[in-house]
Amino acid sequence: MQTLLELAQGPLFRLTFAIMALGLLRILILDIWGAVEAYRKAGDKNIPWGQAFRKSLAWLFPVGKAFGSRPVYSLFSILFHIGLILVPLFLFAHVELWKSGIGLGWVTLPKDWADYLTLSTIIFGLALFIGRVAFRASSFLSRKQDIIWPLALIVPFITGYICANTGIAPAGYQFFMLIHILSAELIFALLPFTKIAHCVLMPLSQFVATLAWRFPPDTDEPVAISLNKKGVPV
Numbered sequence: 001m002q003t004l005l006e007l008a009q010g011p012l013f014r015l016t017f018a019i020m021a022l023g024l025l026r027i028l029i030l031d032i033w034g035a036v037e038a039y040r041k042a043g044d045k046n047i048p049w050g051q052a053f054r055k056s057l058a059w060l061f062p063v064g065k066a067f068g069s070r071p072v073y074s075l076f077s078i079l080f081h082i083g084l085i086l087v088p089l090f091l092f093a094h095v096e097l098w099k100s101g102i103g104l105g106w107v108t109l110p111k112d113w114a115d116y117l118t119l120s121t122i123i124f125g126l127a128l129f130i131g132r133v134a135f136r137a138s139s140f141l142s143r144k145q146d147i148i149w150p151l152a153l154i155v156p157f158i159t160g161y162i163c164a165n166t167g168i169a170p171a172g173y174q175f176f177m178l179i180h181i182l183s184a185e186l187i188f189a190l191l192p193f194t195k196i197a198h199c200v201l202m203p204l205s206q207f208v209a210t211l212a213w214r215f216p217p218d219t220d221e222p223v224a225i226s227l228n229k230k231g232v233p234v
C-alpha cells in the first residue's frame, strides 16, 4: 500500500497534472487564437469591452437571470461550485504539499471553513446527481457524462473528509488516501477532454464571443440578398 501511495503521490501526480495543465492551455490558446482570427477578418472592429466585461461577470455570478428560470437548481449548482473550486486550491494540507514539492505556498482556508465547504460540496453534488437522474427524461442533459460528473467529482471530497476528520486506523487511512489521490488524478487526466474544460473557458467566454461573433467585411450584401431584403431600409 505504501508503495502504491508513493507512486500516486509522485510520478502519477506529476503526469496527470501535466496532462491537465497542458490540455487546458491548448484549449485556451486555440480559443483565443480562433477569436483573434475572427476579429482580424471582421468588418466591424469596434469592441464593446465594457459590455463584454459586464456579461462575463453575469456569467460567473449568475444571480438574477438563472435564478429566475430554475432557482433551486441554480442555487444548488452555485453552492456546489464554491467548494469545488476553493477546497482543492486553498486547503491547508494541499498547499503544504505544493510547498514541499515546488517551494510555493499561498493563503489557506481555515479548517472549519474547509470542512463546511467539503460537506456542502458533497451534499449539493449528490443533490445535482439525484436531480439529473430524476429529470433525465425531460431534461436536455441526455449525455451520460452530464449525469455522472457530479458523482465523480465528490469522490475526492468524501475520501478527503474521511481522512481528515474521522481518525480511522492507519491501514484505513492509507486506503482512503489512495482512493482520494487516484480519483483526483482521474479527474485531472479527463478534465481537458470533457465538458469540465469549461472551467478555463468560462471566465473568457463572453470576451471570446464578443470578439468572434462579428461579420466579416462584405457580408452585408449577401446576407441582405439571402433574406430578400436588398434595398430595404433598416
Ligand code: HEM
Pocket (backbone or CB within 6 Å): 008, 009, 013, 087, 088, 091, 093, 094, 097, 114, 115, 118, 156, 157, 158, 159, 160, 161, 163, 164, 165, 180, 181, 184, 185, 187
Ligand atoms: C480534485 C482534486 C482534489 C480534491 C477535490 C480534494 C479534496 C480534499 C478534501 C475535501 C479534503 C478534506 C478537507 C477537510 O475537510 O479537512 C482533502 C484532504 C487532503 N487531500 Fe485532497 N483533494 C484533491 C486532490 C488531492 C491530491 C492530488 C492529493 C495528493 C497528491 C491530496 C492530498 C490530500 C491530503 C494529504 C489531505 C489531508 C488529509 C488529512 O488531513 O489527513 N488531495 N482533500
